[in-house]
Amino acid sequence: MKIYIDGKYYDQKNAKISVFDHGLLYGDGIFEGIRAYNGRVFKLKEHIDRLFDSAKSILLSLPLSHAEMMRAVVETCRRNKIRDGYIRLLVTRGVGTLGLNPNRCKSPSVVVIADKMQLYPEEFYQKGLDIITVPTTRNLHSALNPAIKSLNYLNNVLAKIEANNGGCEEAVMLNSQGFVAECTGDNLFIVKGNQLSTPSLAAGALYGITRQVVIDLAKESGLTVAEPNLTRYDLFIADECFLTGTGAEIISEVKIDGRVIGSGTPGPVTRGLVEKFRALTNASGQSIYD
Ligand code: PMP
Numbered sequence: 001m002k003i004y005i006d007g008k009y010y011d012q013k014n015a016k017i018s019v020f021d022h023g024l025l026y027g028d029g030i031f032e033g034i035r036a037y038n039g040r041v042f043k044l045k046e047h048i049d050r051l052f053d054s055a056k057s058i059l060l061s062l063p064l065s066h067a068e069m070m071r072a073v074v075e076t077c078r079r080n081k082i083r084d085g086y087i088r089l090l091v092t093r094g095v096g097t098l099g100l101n102p103n104r105c106k107s108p109s110v111v112v113i114a115d116k117m118q119l120y121p122e123e124f125y126q127k128g129l130d131i132i133t134v135p136t137t138r139n140l141h142s143a144l145n146p147a148i149k150s151l152n153y154l155n156n157v158l159a160k161i162e163a164n165n166g167g168c169e170e171a172v173m174l175n176s177q178g179f180v181a182e183c184t185g186d187n188l189f190i191v192k193g194n195q196l197s198t199p200s201l202a203a204g205a206l207y208g209i210t211r212q213v214v215i216d217l218a219k220e221s222g223l224t225v226a227e228p229n230l231t232r233y234d235l236f237i238a239d240e241c242f243l244t245g246t247g248a249e250i251i252s253e254v255k256i257d258g259r260v261i262g263s264g265t266p267g268p269v270t271r272g273l274v275e276k277f278r279a280l281t282n283a284s285g286q287s288i289y290d
Pocket residue numbers: 033156182183184185186187205206207208209210211244245246247
């Protein structure tokens with residue numbers, strides 16, 4: 001595997017970041033998780049747009065332009081002969097002192113890792129997931145806004161541990177007011193009648209790229225889409241529930257906190273969206289090999 005670090009490519013064993021990098025010392029940095037399908041990078045522009053938004057919000061000045069960042073991702077895929085894979089793009093604050101102050105960090109580091117990996121087993125897609133609500137609430141947007149895709153994922157990691165302790169793969173995270181925010185690494189949707197609902201960004205959701213794709217596909221299919229405040233009750237009485245994310249794609253949730261959702265199997269609206277999503281991922285994106 002060849003890993004991109006600041007314009008050069010390194011073998012896996014030589015791909016290293018300093019222990020004085022504030023990305024490691026303080027989780028001070030940002031990232032993107034991106035997918036390649038069928039020789040194309042899916043929604044690359046949107047991912048780089050979001051990276052720039054995250055950078056702006058944490059006052060990190062990116063060392064590459066938007067176009068250069070896109071090229072670094074595509075070139076890393078090419079060098080690793082990726083046709084279908086997962087790409088991790090991260091930008092750390094860079095090497096500083098042991099102190100917290102980011103103004104001691106002179107230059108941010110850009111890392112791109114492109115790997116051939118499949119996140120979830122096929123069984124999850126066929127049967128759907130059994131998930132639980134966890135005690136750790138999503139970060140307050142007035143403290144660390146969940147819209148920033150930062151390297152500081154301890155909030156999500158704690159929720160993931162609580163899900164695992166409860167025997168589940170994923171967790172519903174509520175916000176501090178008790179409304180549904182999102183899952184640990186995915187956005188959440190419910191279907192009720194002809195309406196699709198998903199928590200708003202203000203409720204503590206990440207502006208998910210897959211979330212937006214699903215909203216667009218749903219509207220095209222004649223569904224209405226809303227972003228109301230959702231409570232656990234709304235999840236329990238939904239016809240269908242699914243989560244979305246770059247790694248997970250679209251996965252049905254068939255049980256939440258012991259309540260069977262709808263029929264207890266992936267529902268027709270979810271299955272319809274999965275089909276449309278797969279067609280789109282297969283046929284669009286930034287070409288790697290042209
Ligand atoms: N929420 C969180 C907390 C995430 O980390 C992610 C990305 N893994 C998502 C939602 C889904 O976003 P996307 O569809 O852009 O991958």
